[in-house]
Amino acid sequence: MIPDLTYRLATEADLPAIIAMLADDPLGAQRExxxxPLPDCxxxxFDRIKNDPNQELTVVELNGAIAGTFHLTFLPYLTHQGGLRAQIEAVRVSAAHRGKGLGTQMFNYAIERATEKGCYVLQLTTDKQRPRAxxxxxxxxxxxxxEGMKRKLTS
Incomplete structure (x- = not known):
């Protein structure tokens, strides 16, 4: 277990570090x-995310520096008798902290958050080109x- 991890909602000042982590792999480098300065998009x-109570863009700090991030979305459904599910996306650990158990701790925290919110499931999608993930x-x-499917709406 990594001591001294802090979980908090992201602020606008965190965006450069978050985008850097999103871009730090072959797939992310193609789309980010x-x-x-960061593009206005x-x-x-970020403004839409922070103003939506069903969104939690979280950063994970280790000794005061951002070491990871993930985005939780809480989805109300009619299925499962009106249940709530959580979707976790954009999970990233900074290159300097990979392979040290941080990802597992981040998921434990995300599972705890989803449970606290009353979710019956935590789901995710991942690109088939990421076998290690x-x-x-x-x-x-x-x-x-x-089986997940996507349809691009814009190029």
Whole structure:
């Protein structure tokens, strides 16, 4: 276990570190724009997230520095008798902290948050081009029970 981890909701000042983590892999490097200053699209998205009570963009600090991030969305449903489910996306650990158990601790925290909110399931999607991520999620007890599909709406 890594001591001294702090979990908190992200602020606008955290965006450069978050976008840097999102861009720090072959897939993210193709779709993110890590520029200074950050493009306005990230600021607009952050504003929508912070003003939606069903969104939690979380940063994880280790000794005062951002070491990881994830985005929880709480989805109300009619299924499961009006149950609430949580979706976790954009899970990233900074390169300097990978392979040290931080990801597992982040998921334990996310599971705790989803349980506190009354969710009956925590779900995620991951790109099929990330086999190590899939193995990691399976090691945490996630199962590929459904077939996910996407349709791009813009190029």
């Amino acid at each position: 724009r890590l520029e200074t 990230y600021l607009r998205a 899939i193995q990691f999620y399976e090691s945490l007890g996630f199962k590929a029970t459904h």
